[in-house]
Amino acid sequence: MGTEIRTLGDDDVAGWLKALNTGFHRAVELDPEEVALRRATLELDRTRGAFDGGRCVATFRSMPRELTVPGGAAISADAVTNVAVTPTHRRRGLASRLMAADLGAAKERGDAVAILIAAEYPIYGRFGFGPATWVTDWEIDIPRAGLDRRYAGPDPAQGAIELVDGAEVRAFGPALHERVRRATPGAISRSKTWWDLNTGAVVHPSNGWTAPFFAAYRDTATGEVDGLVAYRVNDPHWPNKLPHSDVTVVSLTAATPAAEAALWRHVLSLDWVRKLTTDHRPPDDVLPLLLGDPRAASVETYADFMWLRVLDVPVALSARAYAPLAADLVLDVRDTAGLAGGTFRLETAPDTAPRCTPAPGAAPDLTLDVADLGRLYLGDESALRLATLGLLAEHRAGAAATADVLFRTARRPWCPEVF
Known part of the structure; x- marks a missing residue:
């Protein structure tokens, strides 16, 4: 009390x-x-x-x-x-x-929204949050991966891999992250503190710090750094004089497909490495398809990651892009906390900026909880699936199918980091 x-x-x-x-x-x-x-x-x-x-x-x-x-x-x-x-x-x-x-x-x-990483699934739905992005952690059996172990790096005419240190990462990393973030729904901005903590410029004694290797991909034509990978290598005792190392990819950021492929090939072809594990990767990562045998990549974790709560429905829904479809949907958003509830009209059309406005008194096409709007918002969830589960009520035939087409994205959203 x-x-x-x-x-x-x-x-x-x-x-x-x-x-x-x-x-x-x-x-x-x-x-x-x-x-x-x-x-x-x-x-x-x-x-x-x-x-x-x-x-x-x-x-x-x-x-x-x-x-x-x-x-x-x-x-x-x-x-x-x-x-x-x-x-x-x-x-x-x-x-x-x-x-x-x-x-x-x-x-x-x-x-416009609140976001968090949920330690436990059941906690945050009651506060209006819904799981908006998912992640996959991979483990790759290198001997089974079907890779050419003679790989000597990318074509120098296209780009090159450079090992860099933390100070260099702090110099070019923020600009690279911004390029990638603005092309990645679900990604968030990083503070200077993030870069200091993740490159060893600032170390909290209770956490300790083991410096990773940093490898950058630089485009030959532009001279610009288009990608960065951070990884750590564990090189234990070699049983029977055989290598038994493993590598953990802490993060891999790439602004171009060429940089992404080159950085993965770099870490996958390190000498003596038998196993590669990743931290949180996109749920539809291209990584397995870069292998000669994608079955060498096994999923260690597949789970919800960033949860999202809408705080301002008109601002949030007007800000994002939708499928090029002429649509007029009236959404009845329920919010027991009284922060974002109400009736709103979402209007979309090809080559026209979307518009979401309050529509008090309008007959709703769909009714859903604000937490389920959070699930839909970044494009990862299906409105039809929510309707099947009884989490979205359809008042006009075909409205759920329209919402499904409007909200879904070609690539799944991804939040690259814990915050």
Whole structure:
């Protein structure tokens, strides 16, 4: 009853970090140097805690991000992270109160959507979030992959692979990421802090840091870096004098098909490597089809990843592109939190910018929860499938089929990173 929800002051940071680590079952104590490093990454007016008797017992923060939507436009997103409740204060509604405070502030700021990475599937639907992107983690048996082990790199007339260091990555990486992000629905902007942490410029002592190899693909004609891969190699004891190394691809970003193929071939042809594993890749990644035998690539994880909650229906639906189809759909969006509900008309036509406007009193063609609008928004979910599941109600024959064609995208959306 007496637990207070509020944003942080500087004196609250150490206790907030302790509560965060406790909630995620990590080492609790941080030295003052690390507290200062982590304080530098926090926007205190967007960082909230639940305080019981002056002690922080639950944590929550958000970050400003741009989200790329189908068609290449970017919209403002409230990126939610660090949601944790200490074991002594679970099941008291603290996460719900923290979420309500943050989403209310995001709505007032004019953010079009909120996004997060869901630690557990059942948690966030009740707050209006729906799974909007999925990821696949791969494991590749290199000897079975059917690769030419004599591969010596890309054609020099087209491009070249260069090993680079963290400082070089910080110099060209942000521009490369922006090129890729604007062509990838579901991708988000990265802060300077992201680049510092992921290239070793800033190291949190409790996390440690093992520098990966960085390999860049540079186009010969333009001289521009069109791709980057970060990978780590584990080279253990060789049983019976036979190589038994494995490589983990931390990330691979490519702005062109040539760069993507060249970087994959680079890591797949490393000497002594028997197995390659990837971090979170697109659900329709081309990786298996680059192999001589795609069966050498097995799925280790296939799961929902970024969840999305619409906060401003007209802004969000007007920002993205749709299939080139003349359509007029009236959507009845249900939102128990009162943030984005209402009746809205979505109008589309070939060679014309889409328009979504409030339509109070109009007879709806479709009714759906705001969480299911989040599923549809980036193009990964099928309106027809939602209708089959009873999650979308059709009031005009053919309306669900029209929505299915309008919202779906040729390539599935992808969020490349945890945030």
